[in-house]
Amino acid sequence: MTSAIQGEETAPDVNSFQVDLRGLVDLLSHHLYSSPRVYVRELLQNAVDAVTARQALDPAAHIHIRLHAAGGTVSIEDSGIGLTSDEVHTLLATIGRSSKRGGEHGLESARREFLGQFGIGLLACFVVARRIRVVTRSARTPGASPVEWLASDDGSYTVRVLPDEARTEPGTTVYLEARPGSGEWMEPARVEELARDFGSLLPYDITFADADGNERPVTDRPAVWDRTYPTPASRRVALAGHCTRVFGFTPLDTIDLDLPVAGVRGVAYVLPEPTSPAHTAGHRTYLKGMLLTDHASNLLPDWAFFVRAVVDTDSLRPTASRENLYDDETLAAVRDALGVRIRQWLTELAAGDPQRLAGFLRVHHLGVKSLARHDKELFELMLPWLPFETSDGSVGLEEFAAAHDEIHFTRTVEEFRQIAPIAAAHGLGVVNAGYTYDAELLALLPAIRPGVKVTELDAGAVTDRLDPVSTTAELALASFLATARTRLDPHACDVALRAFQPVSVPALFLDDRQARHERDRATAQENADSLWNDILGSLRGSAPRARLVLNHNNPLIRRIAGLPDEDLTGTAVESLYGQALLMSQRPLRPADSTLLNRAFLGLLEWATHSNPQENQK
Known part of the structure; x- marks a missing residue:
């Protein structure tokens, strides 16, 4: 590109992307991203990364991010680090490059604070835009002129230097023009909704301006679980309201999820109704304040199917689409630690609030039984509380074992229901092990209560009684x-x-x-x-x-x-x-x-x- 005198507008250089842009857009929309809605996330992400870099360079700089939508266009303005003309050519036109480069005071020095360490950034906006215009001014190069980058979905782009008055302060503004058939994604109400969904926990103040210029906050910090409340009861009410808004149900109880070492903070909401162990729960996961997914099925252990979690993390790795968590060793360790936290909650209830525990087990005994199969200490702790269907009614195994020296069990519900009235009338202790996990737990009982004998019911035992x-x-x-x-x-x-x-x-x-x-x-x-x-x-x-x-x-x-x-x-x-x-x-x-x-x-x-x-x- 030819050099330009500072302050003067230059003729644009016409260039082509170093990728097949049409093929890229098809790849993004049909194979990588689940919905075009992610373009708002990419805009927010680029803006947040830019202002993070600006603060690393100049902690006293005034920071703002402003989103606007009207008439089939969307724009986002930030007071971030900005780009020079050479950086525009190098970073915005080549897939796989990261704008988080620079010297000691550049973006690399704050890399751990960035959201967009993976993915393809601004080019993702072509899933909804036919044209993208970027006006930027670098804060790293004193006296640098504003630069315009104008790209079309045919794969061509131009770069030109603008007069100083085109942008007087460092930062970047991105303008998107809707492609045919994508106008619905740029309607103001939709853009504001998506911005709140993705960015409500981002660390900077972000506002949305409608067509009339009215500005409303997008961010809502701190997270509901990190706020200060006058009483524990008011906190429970606030968390219940948050659960209703996010998941659509009022929780039976809440469990704080706090792993400072792993950079994970959040809350798990206990479902108010029973659910199948085969049901795959989706957990809402934020990465450094940016919503990653509502459907993280690998965040918690499989046995914790009775909760839905909301967490924010700065240590877990996203997939390439940034729409789920990458299942690596770090996630496995976090998953185990969150499972330990839920187990601790159960232990605390058993020790200090048996009434709440009983209410929980009435609904979710199946989940606890699933966990107890692999945790002898928890099984022993829950023994007085876990309900089993027996010939004496629905009772805990500890009470049942105290009444019967030998416990018989049936492997099917039908067999139990046939024999139960007769067994009860003749003092025969029979447990229905036809339900999920019950046979496995009964097999573990003699190890916890050595004097108890557990045998499968047979015709001879019943006839002899x-x-x-x-x-x-x-x-x-x-x-x-x-x-x-x-x-x-x-x-x-x-x-x-x-x-x-x-x-x-x-x-x-x-x-x-x-x-x-x-x-x-x-x-x-x-x-x-x-x-x-x-x-x-x-x-x-x-x-x-x-x-x-x-x-x-x-x-x-x-x-x-x-x-x-x-x-x-x-x-x-x-x-x-x-x-x-x-x-x-x-x-x-x-x-x-x-x-x-x-x-x-x-x-x-x-x-x-x-x-x-x-x-x-």
Whole structure:
């Protein structure tokens, strides 16, 4: 570029970007950035970096950043470090270069304070702009003239030196002219909204001016969690209001997140309703006061799915798009430390505010159980509080273990719901381990309470706990029991007679994991070809069989036992078997469905063809 006399306007040099600009814009809009909205962030970022450099050069300099939007254009003015003509050529026209260069008093000396250490800066504005005009004056070079950089989306740009009156003070103003189809992104209300969203916590005063010249503050510092409040209650109210504005819910509780060593400060809001562990929560993350993302899913441990966090950090690294956190060793360490902080909060509640802890666990016991699986100390601490569904109702394991020397558990909710009323009536301690994490925690219980025995519920344990029938009564029903066993033997099911409560339950179907595996193996063998039939046949074991326990206290069982017709007795037993299977909510095999249909039709046949007078007996 030809040199220019200071204070005189020069003819512009016409140049081309050292990149394919059209390809770059397509890359930005379709592959790097999730939305064109990020152009406002880039404008704010460049302005903040410029004034940060200016303060490093001249701490007494007056600092301001002013954003304006009207008539399809957006401009941002700052009193920052500015650029010289050579810097404009070098830094604004080449992708990958950083404007944070210079000598001892240049931008490099304040590099750690900058937001834009990654990315491509001003060129990102081409996602919404057809033309970008920059008017800048350097504060590093005394007497330097203002310089204009004018670029178009066809890849060309011009640089010229302007008269002194074009910009009398150091700093930079950037003007954007909307490209066709992008006007909505430059509407004043939209620009102001985006500026507040991205820049409310930035360290400098930023204002927005509308078309009428009315200026309103964009920044709102300090962050709500760092402000001073007259009382703890007023702080809780302020944080709850912030959570409602940001996330749309009123928090059940709040957890301060403060890691000074890692440069992380913020707050976690406890969700007021249960949420699935599979749900990926999005956390709001700021980088040096600039909003990075609302969807940082890797900020907290996976088990902390019951909170949504807002943090500001100066140590974590953004991705290339600056729309998420880069998952590196630093983030892993911060994530672990934030997890420790949430765990400490739980410990503090257990020690000092059990009522709040109980309210929290009523909603989020699943998250605490997830954490307790890997934290023996926390599990022991939470033992009196974590609720489990048991045959004694919803109680903590500590209370339940005190009432039962041996704890049995079922692996499915359906199995528990079938056995629970009977177990409760006969003093059998059963825990429903069909819910997420419960089986793992029960397995850990003996290590914490050495005197407690935990075993999976099996048919033999339940049958042994039920009241036996007298030998005389069982001998009197020997013929009936023989018929029942003969009918159910093809279904790999034994028959037992017991007396148990409640009386309304005529029969109880019991099996265990080994019996289920054997039933599945037999079913697979029935449907296999000859090769697999031989293989599955060789796997036949001596596993215990399923068991149908008939309730001698139930009047229906006694009436069936007294039927004179052996075929009718067999059909009734098959009906009891099918009804007990349905009550256990186990999946029916084809043979079971066939049995149910046959028994149902058999009873209908008997009911419609037998003597009516006999039916009344």
